[in-house]
Amino acid sequence: MNIGIVxxxxxxxxxxxxxxxxxxxxxxxxxxxYCTKSTYNFLSKYITCDIIPDMFDACHITNYSVKAGMALKNIDLVLVLGGDGTVSDVVYGQRLVDNLIPILGIACGTANAGPLVSFSTTKELEKHSIIEGEPKYIMGIDAYDIEGRLLGTAFNDIVFSDSVVTTLSKKVVTVNAEKFILGEKIPxxxxxxxKKNTEIDINGNKIDLEHNIGQIIVSAVINSEYYKAKAIxxxxxxxxxxxxxAIMVISKQPIIKIAKPEDYNPLEPLLLSQYLxxxxxxxRISNTKGYLVIDGNPKLSMNNSECLLKLNKKAALKYDF
Structure with missing residues (x-):
């Protein structure tokens, strides 16, 4: 089997x-x-790889995982070592060149919650045959800017927030999203x-809320049968x-935050609105504070921007075991 690795x-x-x-x-x-040169520089002492030339050095894309997704072609599988954000970036690269290849993610990130992250150890991978797996389509949430350009696809969630979740000194923390883009992790x-001029609508129908907006979270629901009869x-x-x-949740206060157990009050109400x-x-969402965060990756400052979100039932391919 021909395998690309990121x-x-x-x-x-x-x-x-x-x-x-x-x-x-x-x-x-x-x-x-096979791998790109940027991956080879890190993996050469562990794995023997053939380098696939990165033909996109001159383009505006600077993210190495995105560029790897664009460059890895004519292979059977892309093995991704990273978290949800890395997997999302690789698929984004595939989408940019219209070349979906099945993804197999090995959990090396912070949350590792998305459906494309299949294994957490190499021992788990050894127990299964990559060749015998059948690829299937996976749903995701596509995000576009106002010009219709694809910004990325979320397989875990899209979050509108001024912070992102990451690992710092082996601890899971929330850090400033703006600084994170610059390579800094500031808790x-x-x-x-x-904001007063924040707007949210579905098919042009404006959503009027009876509460403030703490965070907006959007996700595709992969295993819908799990929720059958679970009215809670x-x-x-x-x-x-x-x-x-797909579901959009708008909460009165931020849901995604890392705090000590004693800082949570289980008796305090968490107010939110849900939209399928x-x-x-x-x-369509416009003029929020913070960023459009796709599977942990800040992609667009929303302060004076708007974006469009759509459920894509064929957003990526994966092998099912």
Whole structure:
């Protein structure tokens, strides 16, 4: 099998990454492995790879994972070592060149919650046959700028926030999104993103809220049957009975934040609004504070911007085991 490999050395727990890299040589010894030069620089002492030329050095794309997704062609599988954000970036690169290749993610990131992250150790990978797996389409949330340019696809979630979740000194923390883009991890507490001129609509129908906007979270619902008869989940229990397989949650206060257990008050109400939408619908969001964050990656400052979100039922390919 011809396998492309992408590695993000800056995601998640570095010690865990080294353990995974140490076990990959045996997993991949029967396969032909390819990577871009940026990945080869990190992996050459662990794995024998053939370098695929990166033909996109002159373009505006600077993210190495995105460029790897663009460059890795004519292969059977892309093995991604990283977190949800790395996987999302690789698929974004594939989408930019209209070349979907099945993804197999090995969890090296912070959350590792998305459906494209299939394994957390190389031992798990060794127990399965990559060749026998059947690829299938995976849903995601596509984000576009106002000009219609694809900004990326979320397989875990899109969050409108001024902070992102990452790993710092082996601890999971929220850090300032603006500084994160510049390569700095500055711990911060998320603040409300709503402004007086914030607008949210679905298919042109404006959403009028009776509460402030702390965060906006949007996600495709992959396993809709899980929510059948679970009324405690609110509108999610409707998902099995409708074609609308995505949900937007607008919370009065930030939901995604890292705090000590003693800082949480289980008796304090968490107020939120839920909206289901499908692949035929378009969600428009404009003029919030903070950033449009796609699977942990800040992609667009929303202060004086707007974006469009759509459910894509064929956003990526993965192998099912």
């Amino acid at each position: 590695y993000n050395p800056f995601s998640g727990d570095q010690d865990k990454q080294k353990r995974i890299l140490g076990g990959l040589k045996n997993v991949l010894k029967k396969h032909k492995v 911060s507490t998320p603040s409300n993103v709503g 989940t609110g509108k999610l229990c409707w998902i099995p009975y409708t074609e609308k397989k 939408f499908g692949s035929e619908d378009t969600v």
